[in-house]
Amino acid sequence: MHPAYSVIFFTSASGGGYLLLALLALFGALGILPTDPVLGVVGFGVGFVAVTAGLLASTFHLGHPERAWRAFSQWRSSWLSREGVLSLATFVPAGLLAILWVFFGRTSMPLAILTILLALATVSATAMIYASLKPVQRWANGYVLPNYLLLGLASGATWLALITAIVLPAFYATIVLDWTAIIALGLAALGKVAYWRFIDRSRSASTPESATGLGAIGKVRLFAAPHTEENYLLKEMGYQVARKHALKLRLIALALGFTVPAILVFLAMLVSGWAAVALLALATIGNAIGTLTERWLFFAEARHTVTLYYGSEAA
């Protein structure tokens, strides 16, 4: 599948942003994070900026961005529409929570719970857009939803550890945030490895034979394509990444995105002050590069059944 940069950026940024809002709500409500106004401004600020930038980016690839408001109407059947509705709905409890936190120095358990649930639901809806597409077997599987949640959690937790280290240098419970980030990064790596194992070992039920119904005669292969040049279908759905490149990119995603950041966060616990901030900043940058690489691969490695009509032997 064609990896559109706007969608890669959108899913990565909004995933991290929503999980950052959820973690702020959680740790605030549990009393682990103090309702410090500066932490509130920066923490919720980064969350809202990431989420809003992601949502705006997602409209860049539309043919008619000015009609994007129509996408809120079909939540009964469409995961894309549900994602739109949930993404905006999350702003309400998260925004109220941010106002309470920053201006009144307090938090609210009901608003926190609502923020957490809606943030998780939004990221889940993003994942379900892909996981519900039966023509793409590498998306329509049980690994995609936990992967989106875990990758969002890993980014959100790393951002929160960095933000807190900058804003509250004397914070007593850094260890909770750091371990949350390390565990989230570890789980994200495991989830991704499990996903790659799955897509390497399984195949789509669709074949050139089932796509044409000519299997009774024998093995089916393309003799002549409909047109001499590439068409929309091939440009959009026929994108293929060389296997050797895919392996290298997987290693980059795994190392830069999760393994190295987890080690850096661990090292940050052993030092303090600006050294810790520097290590956490490096972890955040590595995680961002790794997550974007992973998201690019998520598209580039996905194969669509329409390619079976254009000479692919498997989808």
Add this chain to the structure above:
Amino acid sequence: MTALPAASPKKLGLVIDLDICVGCHACAVNCKEWNSGGHAAPLTDFDAYGAKPDGVWFNRIHTFEAGEGAAGRTVHFPKSCMHCETPACVTVCPTGASFKRAADGIVLVDEDKCIGCKLCSWACPYGAREFDSQEGVMKKCTLCIDRIYNETLDERDRVPACVAACPVGARHFGDLGDEDSPVSQLVAERGGYGLMPELGYTPVNQYLPPRPSQARAGCTGATALPVDDVTPARGFLRWVDRLLSR
């Protein structure tokens, strides 16, 4: 509304005879011609006369080889929207632009509501939907709704443009929801099938498989001799032959 309507008894669709299709592309060309001025017009082209022509088509003709050697076959394979009974292209649409008509099962796009997110083209396993990057909306086969219900046309012309154009009668149009319709009977008689049944989209369009090939051709009555060896025996024709051979 992108929720699907209750299953309609009427299921308009195409039946394509893979035994007869000669791969001439006339159906695709007539489709392009009609629909460039029809309901979903324009069907945009880019660089049409240049080195890399590209454009929107509702119907594309692939050619496959199946099997090996003498048992193998070359099969011309036209493919357009299947007007599925459970079209995921409709349910994934976030805006309500995609819909399946309750009255006849035709799947259409309301181009005034389409935001051009392309998700429906991802949801279609058959590649029936194409994005028109000039119009910014999704285009697809309309089963020529502007022909089949068009009372200004002669009744015999009220069929999709692809069916009207086929010079060998490999394309049939009708109600596949009606067991007694000619198309349904053709499907029953010839063992017609839908594509990629494992995905569960339940396509309405059906394909008739190629008939088994014959080991020997029947006698056509033509001479097996090279024409050069044939000289008229005698008389007037012999005189004409000599005159013309001079």
